[in-house]
Amino acid sequence: MAKLDMDGPFNLEDAVVDKEVGADLIGNFALGFINANGKFVVKAVGRSDRDLNREIKSARRRYSGGLLAKLMGKASNLDKFKFSIADTVESAFQVEQRAYENFGGEKRLLNKKPPAPPK
Numbered sequence: 001m002a003k004l005d006m007d008g009p010f011n012l013e014d015a016v017v018d019k020e021v022g023a024d025l026i027g028n029f030a031l032g033f034i035n036a037n038g039k040f041v042v043k044a045v046g047r048s049d050r051d052l053n054r055e056i057k058s059a060r061r062r063y064s065g066g067l068l069a070k071l072m073g074k075a076s077n078l079d080k081f082k083f084s085i086a087d088t089v090e091s092a093f094q095v096e097q098r099a100y101e102n103f104g105g106e107k108r109l110l111n112k113k114p115p116a117p118p119k
Helices: 014-020 052-064 066-071 089-100
Strands: 007-011 027-034 041-049 080-085
Touching: 007 014, 007 066, 014 041, 027 089, 041 052, 041 089, 052 080
Parallel strands: none
Antiparallel strands: 007 080, 027 041, 027 080
16 A cells, blocks of 8 residues: 655645745645545645745645636545655655655546656
């Protein structure tokens, strides 16, 4: 069974992200929800090479379906996140790549492409 070595889960709200995740950090995140058995279900993974706080908020908007999806009743159920801080951009990339593969890649995640290497 795939496992994340991340803090959380936390509510996926801007105020909570601001409280839990400092600015200008390199790191990784997973977005998801808590299932009926109380387990965190990973639906998207990602990383930030510069500002983890901002990237988590951006990913929430990107994967939630936006206002139109909510109005049509097709919004995702993403309401939790986990995160970890990385020492280097390369180590963040490795964690993202491993999480992407372990949690099913494009077949099971909302991510439509594998992680891109750092520039």
